[in-house]
Amino acid sequence: MSDAAGDRNGFCYRHPDRQSFVLCQRCGRTICGECQTPAPVGVICPECMKEQRAQAPKTKPAVLTRMRSASGRGAPVVTYSLIGVTVAVFLLQLVPGLGVTNWLYFTPLAVSDIHLEPWRLITTVFVHSTALIFHVLLNMYTLWIFGQLLEGLLGRWRFLALYLIAGLGGSVGVVWLSDPNTSVVGASGAIFGLMGAFLVIQRRLGGQTTQLFVLLAINLVIGFVPGWNIAWQAHLGGLAVGALVGWIFVETRKRDQRGLQIGLLVGLTALLLVASLRYVYFPLLG
Structure with a gap:
């Protein structure tokens, strides 16, 4: 033994x-x-x-996992993301010394023969006035309302394209309708673009538009109230471009027109970029 x-x-x-x-x-x-x-x-x-952990599938961060889950359920993740980025930027604007607003606000001279900072054409939609928190809250609330409607209707990538192109249109409106030394911040141009696109789509599809017309009229009139310091030029530019993008989406919604739709959106974006160069190629007009 x-x-x-x-x-x-x-x-x-x-x-x-x-x-x-x-x-x-x-x-x-x-x-x-x-x-x-x-x-x-x-x-x-x-x-x-150790061997079991090495063989286990790699997991992604919880945030990405939740976003993918929400995306699979049809949640308006682009709308939520735009709101999240805007709020995050606003909080960074409040931090002394960072100078976030100075880097991102828009002025027509940002795309001139004196300065060349074209990123401001788009980044301005993500910054807001820190002196009035109502500014960012109202814009984000409106984005939340129209974002849910349009993102579900258009799809995520079309909705994102609409928001950014309308924001670009708002900046171009400021270039052509404002003094060259004007400085603007805010997502209002992009949000007016959402309303313009929704109006066009609703009318084209036979939907009710009376309330939306009233809402648009009220917001446009507010922009002209003396002393309120509202960039109505961005509102008009965003509204016009958003309506045009909405028309493109409606008229090219068939599957075999996807290439035409992309081409028209690219062409519109290129046209807006050229128009933003007013003080580069047409300085005498300023």
């Missing part, structure tokens, strides 16, 4: 001085309490656990 103390099968393979009668469920080796990791059935040793 062999001596139990000399039988290695009854001792932990990692700690030979520790007797145990528990086996790894994967490799069958003896493991002590310190080396045991609970498994769905029994326990496994450290080496098997």
